[in-house]
Amino acid sequence: MSDLLVFDPPRRGKPPRHLADLDVDERREAVAALGLPPYRADQLSRHYFGALRRRPEQMTDLPADVRDALAAGLLPALVDAERTLDCDGGATRKTVWKLYDGARVESVLMRYPDRTTVCVSSQAGCGMACPFCATGQAGLTRNLSAAEIVEQVVAAATDAASGALGDGPTRLANVVFMGMGEPLANYNAVIGAVRRIVDPAPAGLGIAQRHVTVSTVGLVPAIDRLAGEGLQVTLAVSLHAPDDELRDTLVPVNTRWKVAEVLDAAWRYAAVTGRRVSVEYALIRAVNDQADRAHALGALLRGKLAHVNLIPLNPTTGSPWTASDPRDERRFTRILRSYGVSTTVRDTRGREIDAACGQLATRAEISTNLGE
């Protein structure tokens, strides 16, 4: 795989510029270019990031002509909720977003007893082609802009605050880049979005850095770049196999950056940030769930600043693979723990609405429904 393919996917036009694409200085410049005094940028930021107000009529402290000019210049409609689907007794909500050019992405909002988390998309489709992942099957449509990512988070925070998940209002406290796309293949937009998500209001949404997780197939140079951003976000590495022979088939980019290189980059990230790295491992029956693979993984992770997240495979249409036998899952967990490796099995949310890990595949779904 060439660098070009990984870092520079095709661009087909650009989403309109939005407040959430800009840092504080750029916002002031943009407002000045609209012929308004720069302090209006701070007022608009307080509405959008501080109070989650996105509609001009909600911004009652601003003169009508000013708010209309600000909205027209800096708050274009970027994401339009085409469908929302609820499950798990209302605690999980998937939203299908239609973007300005007709591309579609999905986000999933999950309420847990102790926290509310949104899983966001960073690309429409994905170019990484992992064979067990529904998004990977459709290929890459395009990168999202920073604001298209932030808008998913703002919408989720609004839903959580309005009590849309049942049981009263909650505060959105966690953001995981585990929806559609490979976040580190859309590096600049993802970092811009992360800064808007973590910067304190009014610059951003003020979500704790440690509660933001960026998940990657293992693009080594981009992991190193992320380590240099001065951020404390959690890095998740989608490993899925401890050996190159199997990982080459499950995560095709492994042919470029091997298991050892990916893990070395992860340990560099842990050393620089002090953050424990999350190692993602989808357990696939009779493919990667054998005892010897658990031992091999345990040996790789022993004594490292790592936590293993075992994900029971969510079967996707057309794939022969399925989740491990619960006994094999327990054995895998037990073996990893015997190496002193902290290990949990991920609670699977959203299965009935195709909102579970690896099931986000709007394009494929829609073309099937239309009989294309």
Ligand code: SAH
């Ligand atoms: N591109 C990023 C984010 C993808 S989704 C990455 O690969 O990390 C987040 C996680 O869900 C990844 O670990 C991914 O491998 C996993 N996943 C994908 N398809 C899955 C499936 N069908 N069942 C379980 N997990 C899956």
